[in-house]
Amino acid sequence: ILNVEQSPQSLHVQEGDSTNFTCSFPSSNFYALHWYRWETAKSPEALFVMTLNGDEKKKGRISATLNTKEGYSYLYIKGSQPEDSATYLCALPTNAGKSTFGDGTTLTVKP
């Protein structure tokens, strides 16, 4: 079983703070990394699919970077808003159908 680790497990910030969290994974046999946002009582929704070392992706105030050589990805949220409160999951798929998720980082943004 692939070891995908996310840190921190949870994070509490004030509205307007910027924050970031990490997804770590084995650097060998890398194919892609997915980031998902999972709001309470909803389904996970994709944020980014990253494939190349050095990839940087951005969607509004959320951005992500990828370092496949050292085995990590960072997710950044600039100027957090209460609606950003969710659990953020990263996943590592293989090229043969298996997909391993981290345990997630739960972000709470206080108004």
Place this chain on the structure above:
Amino acid sequence: EAQVTQNPRYLITVTGKKLTVTCSQNMNHEYMSWYRQDPGLGLRQIYYSMNVEVTDKGDVPEGYKVSRKEKRNFPLILESPSPNQTSLYFCASSFSASGTYNEQFFGPGTRLTVL
């Protein structure tokens, strides 16, 4: 509307009573997968399918069966449910056959309680 649907959304059953959770997608996706989510843990893959009649085990397949007779449907079968299968279940689908280079679209989830 492009979507993944699951039924039922909520189910309470008893140990040993066979059940099926249905999953259907209308996006003509090749790849479909089942996950379970337990408190404090991320999603753990139960089974996946890269095409019709092609299924394979994920990390936690024990106690589950699946079939993929049609491209759009991927039911999850619990032949003899046990309390340790109480969980939140998600079905997902993806455009690419391996689910690697395209995001997965998730169904609304099925909360299963086995007494």
